[in-house]
Amino acid sequence: RINGERLWAALMELAQIGATAKGGVKRLALTDLDKQGRDLVVGWGREAGMSITIDQIGNVFMRRDGVDNTLPPVMTGSHIDTQPTGGKFDGNYGVLAGLEVVRTLNDLKIKTQAPIEVAFWTNEEGSRFVPVMMGSGVFCGAFSLETAYAAKDTEGKTVGEELARIGYKGEQVPGDHPIGAYFETHIEQGPVLEDADKVIGVVPAVMGLSWYDCVVTGMEAHAGPTPMGLRKDALQVATTIMQEVVAIANRYPPYGRGTVGMVQVFPNSRNVIPGEVKFSIDLRNVNDELLNTMHGEITAFIDATRDRTGLGISLERVSYYPPCPFHPDCVGAVRNATEKLGYSVMDVVSGAGHDAIYAARLAPAGMIFVPCKDGISHNEIEDAKPEHLEAGCNVLLHAMLERAVA
Amino acid sequence: RINGERLWAALMELAQIGATAKGGVKRLALTDLDKQGRDLVVGWGREAGMSITIDQIGNVFMRRDGVDNTLPPVMTGSHIDTQPTGGKFDGNYGVLAGLEVVRTLNDLKIKTQAPIEVAFWTNEEGSRFVPVMMGSGVFCGAFSLETAYAAKDTEGKTVGEELARIGYKGEQVPGDHPIGAYFETHIEQGPVLEDADKVIGVVPAVMGLSWYDCVVTGMEAHAGPTPMGLRKDALQVATTIMQEVVAIANRYPPYGRGTVGMVQVFPNSRNVIPGEVKFSIDLRNVNDELLNTMHGEITAFIDATRDRTGLGISLERVSYYPPCPFHPDCVGAVRNATEKLGYSVMDVVSGAGHDAIYAARLAPAGMIFVPCKDGISHNEIEDAKPEHLEAGCNVLLHAMLERAVA
Ligand SMILES: NC(=O)NCCC(=O)O
Ligand SMILES: NC(=O)NCCC(=O)O
Numbered sequence: 001r002i003n004g005e006r007l008w009a010a011l012m013e014l015a016q017i018g019a020t021a022k023g024g025v026k027r028l029a030l031t032d033l034d035k036q037g038r039d040l041v042v043g044w045g046r047e048a049g050m051s052i053t054i055d056q057i058g059n060v061f062m063r064r065d066g067v068d069n070t071l072p073p074v075m076t077g078s079h080i081d082t083q084p085t086g087g088k089f090d091g092n093y094g095v096l097a098g099l100e101v102v103r104t105l106n107d108l109k110i111k112t113q114a115p116i117e118v119a120f121w122t123n124e125e126g127s128r129f130v131p132v133m134m135g136s137g138v139f140c141g142a143f144s145l146e147t148a149y150a151a152k153d154t155e156g157k158t159v160g161e162e163l164a165r166i167g168y169k170g171e172q173v174p175g176d177h178p179i180g181a182y183f184e185t186h187i188e189q190g191p192v193l194e195d196a197d198k199v200i201g202v203v204p205a206v207m208g209l210s211w212y213d214c215v216v217t218g219m220e221a222h223a224g225p226t227p228m229g230l231r232k233d234a235l236q237v238a239t240t241i242m243q244e245v246v247a248i249a250n251r252y253p254p255y256g257r258g259t260v261g262m263v264q265v266f267p268n269s270r271n272v273i274p275g276e277v278k279f280s281i282d283l284r285n286v287n288d289e290l291l292n293t294m295h296g297e298i299t300a301f302i303d304a305t306r307d308r309t310g311l312g313i314s315l316e317r318v319s320y321y322p323p324c325p326f327h328p329d330c331v332g333a334v335r336n337a338t339e340k341l342g343y344s345v346m347d348v349v350s351g352a353g354h355d356a357i358y359a360a361r362l363a364p365a366g367m368i369f370v371p372c373k374d375g376i377s378h379n380e381i382e383d384a385k386p387e388h389l390e391a392g393c394n395v396l397l398h399a400m401l402e403r404a405v406a
Numbered sequence: 407r408i409n410g411e412r413l414w415a416a417l418m419e420l421a422q423i424g425a426t427a428k429g430g431v432k433r434l435a436l437t438d439l440d441k442q443g444r445d446l447v448v449g450w451g452r453e454a455g456m457s458i459t460i461d462q463i464g465n466v467f468m469r470r471d472g473v474d475n476t477l478p479p480v481m482t483g484s485h486i487d488t489q490p491t492g493g494k495f496d497g498n499y500g501v502l503a504g505l506e507v508v509r510t511l512n513d514l515k516i517k518t519q520a521p522i523e524v525a526f527w528t529n530e531e532g533s534r535f536v537p538v539m540m541g542s543g544v545f546c547g548a549f550s551l552e553t554a555y556a557a558k559d560t561e562g563k564t565v566g567e568e569l570a571r572i573g574y575k576g577e578q579v580p581g582d583h584p585i586g587a588y589f590e591t592h593i594e595q596g597p598v599l600e601d602a603d604k605v606i607g608v609v610p611a612v613m614g615l616s617w618y619d620c621v622v623t624g625m626e627a628h629a630g631p632t633p634m635g636l637r638k639d640a641l642q643v644a645t646t647i648m649q650e651v652v653a654i655a656n657r658y659p660p661y662g663r664g665t666v667g668m669v670q671v672f673p674n675s676r677n678v679i680p681g682e683v684k685f686s687i688d689l690r691n692v693n694d695e696l697l698n699t700m701h702g703e704i705t706a707f708i709d710a711t712r713d714r715t716g717l718g719i720s721l722e723r724v725s726y727y728p729p730c731p732f733h734p735d736c737v738g739a740v741r742n743a744t745e746k747l748g749y750s751v752m753d754v755v756s757g758a759g760h761d762a763i764y765a766a767r768l769a770p771a772g773m774i775f776v777p778c779k780d781g782i783s784h785n786e787i788e789d790a791k792p793e794h795l796e797a798g799c800n801v802l803l804h805a806m807l808e809r810a811v812a
Contacts, residue, residue, distance in 0.1 A: 225596025
């Protein structure tokens with residue numbers, strides 16, 4: 001069993017770096033605070049006897065040797081960058097749970113056949129630089145190192161410059177690093193475990209998602225003198241599409257999701273009929289065929305709305321990730337560990353993307369979820385219970401040991 | 407008959423001051439450009455033999471003496487401040503049409519019994535300083551001089567300071583200035599005249615309006631992991647209210663108006679379910695009882711929506727102007743003048759507020775509308791035809807002569 005108090009203490013110490021007044025953390029990727037966080041974790045890794053490798057996109061791999069170092073390592077990891085109004089656990093828990101596994105193995109003087117590695121991936125959040133899950137994405141070849149280096153923040157600083165500046169532009173070619181199996185512990189970021197009162201979520205798969213930008217173009221006009229019948233009110237048409245996004249998701253339970261999160265109205269003046277409304281659409285499903293059906297339905301609805309209203313409506317798909325089923329061996333290892341330890345358990349499909357979906361392109365992978373308070377994350381009030389974090393870390397320990405062979 | 411070419415030339419010359427690249431005008435109230443515009447118009451007034459009075463809120467009255475100067479003046483006017491992306495005609499037309507009337511009377515050596523005055527009111531637009539229609543509002547006692555002086559722009563500069571700085575803080579106590587009758591010519595700012603192919607709009611009344619701020623409070627959560635049934639999506643609830651605003655207006659044709667012009671979504675992130683949505687509601691009607699019914703319907707709908715969804719919804723009324731019927735004598739004078747001159751004509755209720763609604767609290771008042779291209783104003787592409795502007799000015803001349811007695 002791992003040491004829950006030590007895990008909690010590490011989480012609280014790392015959360016000091018970039019701590020916000022409301023109890024959250026703001027530690028954006030490749031800032032000075034990110035460097036401080038990285039240095040702290042790397043220092044802990046060295047103290048635990050691990051060797052450090054950094055690759056060219058700044059992913060950090062901390063390695064505990066195995067009996068047979070020609071075997072590919074059993075890896076765990078996540079990220080330590082946060083949202084601008086982020087919490088203490090998102091990502092950080094996955095990294096420090098890995099560190100706690102190694103500290104426990106050291107305490108118990110357990111040798112594993114395969115090496116054990118704890119990774120943290122660069123810029124998972126995508127808040128400062130897009131795309132999200134950048135480090136793991138470059139690692140698995142989803143996009144190029146050059147693309148990632150060129151990404152700019154709002155001040156025009158690039159990932160390449162900022163990585164060099166904070167001293168985390170390593171030597172290793174991304175992906176030139178074998179992995180035997182990959183596990184990631186994470187807070188659920190949703191309310192399902194809490195709602196069902198379970199401690200451990202076994203994650204069979206991550207949902208696929210389609211992101212769209214939709215623009216409705218009407219005619220800007222004065223709210224007073226323009227009769228209702230002569231209007232081309234872009235917002236009124238947009239609201240019918242926004243409602244359809246949710247209606248579509250509701251037609252595909254339990255894993256259909258539909259969200260409009262971002263809206264911009266032009267000119268956004270109290271007494272002007274909106275001439276243009278731009279909004280985002282986020283559709284998800286764990287089944288790619290159903291995700292595709294949902295895509296077809298929103299497209300058809302928009303075509304029909306264009307015909308019905310005569311307004312201009314454009315729909316552009318700006319991102320697509322297919323669903324990612326995890327490897328039966330890793331999912332099985334998590335399930336076995338949970339049963340052995342006697343925690344209450346259920347399957348929870350991940351609605352959010354994680355570095356694990358990129359790691360899964362290169363090696364068998366699996367995830368372990370623990371509950372977070374009210375299902376809230378990406379928020380300074382994000383919270384989780386020490387005993388749940390401890391339980392998830394114990395499951396990680398046993399799942400990794402099953403794969404690395406004690 | 408007035409000189410249409412001279413009127414057009416004056417409009418084009420004034421439009422040079424603050425001219426924008428897209429053919430519009432940006433001449434915000436009490437800026438250096440407003441001072442230049444004021445100086446130009448006052449200069450023209452003096453050249454036309456008029457005497458100038460400025461009151462403490464910077465309203466300017468340019469007076470052509472009558473035969474009997476103890477009679478209260480027949481006044482016309484409007485404003486020369488513009489929206490940030492304003493046009494050449496909104497307001498400016500009403501002032502320069504008045505100037506053209508005086509120039510024509512001078513050319514024809516016509517003496518009127520009552521004096522004639524051309525006024526321009528300070529800060530009608532309300533873009534830089536709120537409230538809107540500030541000069542005429544103070545003049546009629548709708549709010550105090552102190553309130554107006556204290557109004558600040560986004561840089562913290564006050565109306566009082568800026569009036570003094572540009573040299574237009576006059577001596578006269580606002581309102582201490584009799585008016586016999588008030589006429590205002592204005593572009594329609596709506597599509598009704600153009601749609602009906604008429605040249606002159608006789609304005610029987612200005613609609614009343616109620617402005618509201620509505621805030622829907624749900625629960626911010628991650629768009630992926632949060633099942634549809636566990637969401638409190640503030641935007642989805644807000645869209646039903648936005649649609650009801652229009653439905654209510656449509657239940658009270660032809661003068662019901664309902665508009666949602668301004669929307670803010672928090673946190674406004676693509677993969678976050680909106681936790682809060684704030685939006686404006688603009689309801690109008692020419693009948694105060696119906697406006698009140700509309701108010702009752704939106705209130706009831708919001709109460710029912712709160713009960714149905716369990717989300718927090720607040721509705722605050724932030725402005726209310728009652729409908730303003732114009733005086734039968736002034737409306738009649740406009741109608742008579744139009745008939746005499748033989749222009750095509752229809753009644754057009756004004757959907758937008760104008761300085762005339764405040765002037766109407768002190769004296770019989772009326773308005774004359776001319777078409778504007780596509781009904782568009784508050785936009786750099788605002789446009790109007792020289793022959794329509796000329797026609798409106800001829801109607802103004804004859805309506806004023808009816809009241810001032812040639
Ligand atoms: N874990 C997480 O928030 N990933 C960001 C991409 C997503 O919206 O799923
Ligand atoms: N004329 C005008 O745009 N007035 C502003 C107030 C309103 O929206 O009616």
